[in-house]
Amino acid sequence: MKIEKTKIVRVTPRGTEKTYNMTMRAPHHNYFANGILTANSHSMAYGYLAYQTAYLKAYYPTHFLAAVLSNELNNTAKVVKYISESRSQGIEILPPDVNASFDNFTANGNTIRFGLAAIKGIGQGAVASIVEARNNGGAFKSIFDFTERVDPKAVNKRVLEGLVKSGAFDSLAGTHHRAQLFAAIDAAIDSGQRTQKSKASGQVSLFGAMLAQVAIAEPPLPQVAEWSQAELLKGEKETLGFYISGHPLQGYEAAMKDIATADVNALANFHHGAQVCLGGIVIELSVRTTKKGDRFALSQIEDQYGSVKVVVWPETYKKSVSVLQEDAPILVRGRLEIDDGGAMSIIADEIQSLVNLRERTAKVMSMRFPVAAVKDDRLDQLYHLLDTHRGDCEIVFEVELEDGQLARIQPNQFVRVRVTPELTNSITQLMGERCRVELRVGKANGATR
Numbered sequence: 001m002k003i004e005k006t007k008i009v010r011v012t013p014r015g016t017e018k019t020y021n022m023t024m025r026a027p028h029h030n031y032f033a034n035g036i037l038t039a040n041s042h043s044m045a046y047g048y049l050a051y052q053t054a055y056l057k058a059y060y061p062t063h064f065l066a067a068v069l070s071n072e073l074n075n076t077a078k079v080v081k082y083i084s085e086s087r088s089q090g091i092e093i094l095p096p097d098v099n100a101s102f103d104n105f106t107a108n109g110n111t112i113r114f115g116l117a118a119i120k121g122i123g124q125g126a127v128a129s130i131v132e133a134r135n136n137g138g139a140f141k142s143i144f145d146f147t148e149r150v151d152p153k154a155v156n157k158r159v160l161e162g163l164v165k166s167g168a169f170d171s172l173a174g175t176h177h178r179a180q181l182f183a184a185i186d187a188a189i190d191s192g193q194r195t196q197k198s199k200a201s202g203q204v205s206l207f208g209a210m211l212a213q214v215a216i217a218e219p220p221l222p223q224v225a226e227w228s229q230a231e232l233l234k235g236e237k238e239t240l241g242f243y244i245s246g247h248p249l250q251g252y253e254a255a256m257k258d259i260a261t262a263d264v265n266a267l268a269n270f271h272h273g274a275q276v277c278l279g280g281i282v283i284e285l286s287v288r289t290t291k292k293g294d295r296f297a298l299s300q301i302e303d304q305y306g307s308v309k310v311v312v313w314p315e316t317y318k319k320s321v322s323v324l325q326e327d328a329p330i331l332v333r334g335r336l337e338i339d340d341g342g343a344m345s346i347i348a349d350e351i352q353s354l355v356n357l358r359e360r361t362a363k364v365m366s367m368r369f370p371v372a373a374v375k376d377d378r379l380d381q382l383y384h385l386l387d388t389h390r391g392d393c394e395i396v397f398e399v400e401l402e403d404g405q406l407a408r409i410q411p412n413q414f415v416r417v418r419v420t421p422e423l424t425n426s427i428t429q430l431m432g433e434r435c436r437v438e439l440r441v442g443k444a445n446g447a448t449r
Contacts, residue, residue, distance in 0.1 A: 148192045
């Protein structure tokens with residue numbers, strides 16, 4: 001039986017009717033529902049609870065999902081699942097923020113703000129201290145202002161590292177990046193401890209009355225290189241359990257759209273034994289050895305919707321060992337297996353890197369540009385460029401004529417290229433900004449020679 005998710009769009013009360021708790025001869029005193037021995041009175045309670053839940057989900061989806069996320073605060077897998085569901089309904093998930101977040105997930109309009117307590121390594125004591133300091137003194141202005149106002153016993157170095165990596169300090173005033181904030185943690189802790197110690201002891205300097213009226217300049221943030229996009233996303237994954245400001249698969253959408261047959265969310269639509277092809281990031285990679293001494297691998301492949309187990313037996317592992325690496329973007333082809341409990345896994349037959357996959361698998365490269373870009377010298381340079389990148393990919397020229405018509409021209413069948421990012425970039429630079437280079441995995445059609 002095929003099971004599909006159904007979105008609740010309307011809940012209409014239909015009145016009430018009397019129900020009766022019938023007595024039956026043993027051993028069938030009552031009946032079972034979802035494996036639970038259930039009396040009729042219980043079924044009424046379950047039905048009423050289901051009605052309330054459906055009503056909230058239909059008419060207050062943002063608040064409902066924020067409550068569900070808060071309830072699963074310590075279950076990262078379920079948090080990821082419900083965040084994916086929220087996004088599929090058009091609800092925006094906002095990152096954690098020391099100036100806006102509370103302990104739980106909070107709803108506001110069509111957005112859900114990430115709860116501080118959902119950041120790994122940050123307990124309720126730390127969150128309570130942050131919220132209290134914010135309520136008493138207003139929004140935090142800098143990481144130094146933060147450490148001077150929160151309880152240092154509750155917010156230690158580990159908590160600060162988690163807040164920085166998760167992006168909870170991104171909204172602070174001024175221009176900074178996470179690498180600078182991370183490098184400033186030790187200095188901020190020292191500054192905060194000195195300030196709080198002075199306040200606790202009641203010490204006043206010789207010029208205390210005058211200095212109280214003067215804002216003391218904070219030390220500048222260290223000048224360090226910004227984290228790469230991969231490092232930013234890795235920090236978010238470590239602290240939040242998922243990527244919030246982007247995803248490592250960004251940039252590979254076109255390749256997966258052309259080649260993949262499924263994503264993790266769509267695997268439920270396939271039957272046991274089906275051949276599937278999906279892209280994702282390698283996580284939890286474990287290389288093991290069979291009794292014969294051959295190496296094989298177990299891992300998870302993760303996309304924007306979740307993750308699924310991948311089994312790579314020795315023969316396939318030998319061919320893909322250079323590609324199958326932790327955090328690597330890959331495309332897996334294989335057989336879907338579903339056990340009696342519904343757990344899914346993929347027995348890999350082939351693994352490819354997603355890096356430059358479209359270039360490696362492209363059958364046709366089309367170049368579209370206005371007729372004004374076709375100049376003798378430029379056309380000669382274009383042919384020379386194509387000649388230096390000979391390969392197996394067909395070429396189609398799409399020329400935009402002055403009357404608005406489009407002329408599709410395919411050169412000699414022997415004129416083929418090896419597609420690389422360098423080639424496509426060079427074509428764009430040569431033919432102008434209006435030139436568009438597209439790759440297709442199917443054969444060319446409709447072109448004239």
